[in-house]
Structures are given as structure tokens and as C-alpha cells.
Amino acid sequence: MSNRVINWFRYASPQTFYPLAGRLIPWFWALAAIFGVAGLTIGFLVAPTDAQQGEGYRIIFLHVPASWMSMFIYLVMAFWAAMGLAFNTRLSGMMASALAPTGALFAFLSLWTGALWGKPMWGTWWVWDARLTSELILLFLYIGFIALQAAIDDPRRADKAGAILALVGVVNIPIIYFSVKWWNTLHQGASVSLTKAPSMAALMLWGMLLCALACWMYSIAIALMRVRTIMLERERHTDWVRALLAEKE
Amino acid sequence: MHWNSLADFLAMGSHGLYVWGSVAVMALLMLAEPTLLLQGRKRLIARLKRQYRAERSEARLKSQTNTGRSRD
Numbered sequence: 001m002s003n004r005v006i007n008w009f010r011y012a013s014p015q016t017f018y019p020l021a022g023r024l025i026p027w028f029w030a031l032a033a034i035f036g037v038a039g040l041t042i043g044f045l046v047a048p049t050d051a052q053q054g055e056g057y058r059i060i061f062l063h064v065p066a067s068w069m070s071m072f073i074y075l076v077m078a079f080w081a082a083m084g085l086a087f088n089t090r091l092s093g094m095m096a097s098a099l100a101p102t103g104a105l106f107a108f109l110s111l112w113t114g115a116l117w118g119k120p121m122w123g124t125w126w127v128w129d130a131r132l133t134s135e136l137i138l139l140f141l142y143i144g145f146i147a148l149q150a151a152i153d154d155p156r157r158a159d160k161a162g163a164i165l166a167l168v169g170v171v172n173i174p175i176i177y178f179s180v181k182w183w184n185t186l187h188q189g190a191s192v193s194l195t196k197a198p199s200m201a202a203l204m205l206w207g208m209l210l211c212a213l214a215c216w217m218y219s220i221a222i223a224l225m226r227v228r229t230i231m232l233e234r235e236r237h238t239d240w241v242r243a244l245l246a247e248k249e
Numbered sequence: 250m251h252w253n254s255l256a257d258f259l260a261m262g263s264h265g266l267y268v269w270g271s272v273a274v275m276a277l278l279m280l281a282e283p284t285l286l287l288q289g290r291k292r293l294i295a296r297l298k299r300q301y302r303a304e305r306s307e308a309r310l311k312s313q314t315n316t317g318r319s320r321d
Contacts, residue, residue, distance in 0.1 A: 046251055049262070056264030059271045066275065105278055113271040120267050222282060229290045236297055245298055 012091050014231045015240045021224040028224065032217035039210030047203045059117040060204070064191070065212040066109040069219055070138060071173050073103035077145075078170045081163035091227075093159030094234065096166060097149060098227035102219050104142035110135055122186055130179040131187035134172055141169040155234050 043061035050057035077099040084092030114132065115125040126132065145162050152158035175182075180189045191200050191208075200208075235241045252258040261268040 044258075048251065054264060055262035056267055058261065058268050062271050062275050102282065105282060109275050109278060112274055116267040116271045120264050218279060222286065225283065225286050225290070229286065229293060232290075232297065233293055236300075241297070242301060245294060245301065 012089055014091055014094070014235055015238075017091060018228055018231050018240075018244075021228050025221050025224050028217045028221035032214050032221060035210050035217060036214035039207050039212075039214055042203060043207030043211060047207050048201060050204075053121060056117065056120045057204075059113050060191070061207050061211045063110065063113040063117055064208055065215040066106045066113060067135070068212055069215045070103055070107035070110050070135070071176060073099050073106060073219060074138060074141070074166075074173055075170070077103060078166045081159075081166040084159055085163045085167075090234075093155070093163070094227050094230045095223070096159070096162060098223045098230055099219075100142055100145050100149075100162075101226070102222050104139060104146065106215070106219075107135065107139035107142055111139065118186075127186050129185045129187055130183040131176065131185050134176040134179055137172055138169075138176060141165070141172060145169075 039061065044058060047058070049055055077096050080092045080095040080099070083089065084096065111132070114135070118127075119125050145165050148165055149158040149162045152161055179185060180187055232241055232245075259265055259269075
């Protein structure tokens with residue numbers, strides 16, 4: 001590059017972002033595998049038994065990362081949706097669409113692992129508690145976003161409609177996060193917070209953070225893979241996609 | 250190492266069903282998602298290539314008939 005300042009907007013065009021994403025994907029997979037193996041080893045083989053919950057607490061190494069990702073992916077999705085509405089860039093809408101299915105996956109896994117944790121600890125798979133209900137609403141927001149986009153043929157209009165839904169739904173994220181403070185619920189309070197020291201053993205904390213990092217890397221790798229497919233599909237009438245697929249023959 | 254035996258590890262202190270039920274579903278879905286994505290991508294690329302080939306041959310056919318007509 002001739003000028004010293006990196007022109008970030010260069011990567012905002014699908015044509016330049018596509019090969020860059022392709023080069024990054026294997027690195028994120030490798031990091032996901034490394035963090036995943038490390039986190040699960042600590043969580044399932046090394047970490048001590050919990051004084052109150054016995055061995056059943058080990059679901060935390062799956063449940064907390066899945067729940068964090070389900071909320072964080074929604075925020076990123078809403079960010080891209082807002083960028084798309086504000087600047088009308090092609091890539092923004094594609095990024096939002098690429099994130100939604102993975103967000104839905106983690107929201108489902110959060111509920112699933114939560115139910116399997118709730119049964120032995122609370123004696124029930126499900127309660128209509130503030131935390132659980134707002135997480136269920138998050139899953140429905142993801143499904144609604146995907147269904148709405150699928151129902152509109154014109155991708156630009158689908159992006160706009162989806163973006164508005166995504167932005168309205170953002171209000172649910174702080175509700176999930178603070179639900180254990182605002183309401184008296186069955187769900188336990190935050191084990192890790194920014195304001196006070198974590199209320200768990202160091203090994204448990206490390207296992208959980210490494211598993212969370214693995215889920216981060218997984219999500220980035222998957223989102224990049226999906227956005228590349230969406231790019232090919234949506235830009236199929238452009239010369240760069242034609243040239244790219246012609247090379248592969 | 251926290252466990253004394255494999256049986257201990259699998260039993261998870263009588264919570265085996267819940268712990269392994271969580272692990273199994275999470276692993277399954279996190280393997281299924283990239284697999285399905287790769288399949289969908291392959292299908293899309295094959296479809297687009299077919300489409301481009303069809304367009305090219307159509308264009309060739311058109312240009313042939315056009316030149317044929319001009320010779321008449």
C-alpha cells in the first residue's frame with residue numbers, strides 16, 4: 001500500500017473483503033480449537049468439585065459462554081444493522097444476516113444447557129423467571145429476524161426491515177443482563193462482573209474464560225464463512241464473482 | 250487430574266445425564282453448523298457455475314443466429 005494510513009473503507013466493499021475473510025478463517029478455527037481444548041481440559045479434567053453443586057456445576061463451562069455469545073452476537077448484529085441503515089453500505093446488511101443463525105444457535109444452547117442444569121439444581125427444567133424468559137425472547141428475536149429477512153425477496157429491503165427489528169430488540173439485552181439484579185429470580189447472580197472480584201475458584205474461572213474465548217473464535221470463523229457465501233449469492237451478477245468462479249474451473 | 254477413574258468421570262457425581270446431555274448437544278450443533286455451511290456453499294458455487302455456463306452458451310447461440318441472419 002502506497003500511503004501509510006490504512007484505508008479501512010477499502011475492506012467495506014465485498015470484493016476486497018471476500019479474499020481477506022477467506023485468509024482469516026483458518027486462523028480463527030485454529031484459535032477456537034486451541035482455546036476449546038484448553039478450556040475443556042481445565043473445566044472437565046482439572047477444576048475442583050463445587051462445594052454446593054457437586055460435579056453438575058461443570059455445565060457452567062458450556063452454559064455461560066453460550067449465554068454470553070447469544071447476547072454479544074445480538075449486539076454486534078444490531079451494530080451492523082444500524083451501520084447499514086445509517087450508511088447504506090452493502091457489507092453491513094450481509095454481516096447482520098451472517099450473524100443471526102449463529103446467535104440463534106447460542107441462544108438455543110444457552111436455554112438447553114440451562115434446562116439441563118436447572119433440573120438437578122432447582123428441580124425443574126424451566127420456570128417463567130425473568131432471566132429465562134428474556135433469554136427465550138432473545139431466541140425468538142433471532143428467529144423473527146431470520147424469518148423476516150427470508151420473507152422479503154429484495155435483499156436491500158430485507159436488510160432494512162431486519163435492521164429495524166434488530167434495533168428494536170436491542171432493549172432486551174440489558175433486560176437479560178440485569179434481570180438477576182432487577183427481579184428476585186431463581187437464576188443465580190453473575191459469577192463474573194466488571195465491578196467486583198469473581199465469586200469462583202481461579203481454575204473454574206480460567207476454564208470458563210477459555211471456553212468463552214473458544215466460542216468467540218468459533219463465532220467469528222462461522223460468521224466470516226457465512227458472509228462469504230452470502231456475498232457470492234447476492235453479488236452473483238457482478239463481474240468479480242463471475243471472474244472468481246471462472247478461475248476455479 | 251481431578252478424577253480417580255473413567256467411571257467416575259462419566260458419572261459426574263450422579264449428574265452425568267445432565268452434564269453429558271449438555272456437552273453432546275452443544276458439540277453436535279457446533280459441528281453441524283460449519284458442515285451445513287460448507288455444503289450450502291458448495292451447492293451455491295455449483296449452481297452459479299451452471300448458471301454462468303448457460304448464460305454463455307445462450308449468448309453464443311444468439312450471436313451465431315445473428316450472424317447467420319446478416320449473411321442472408
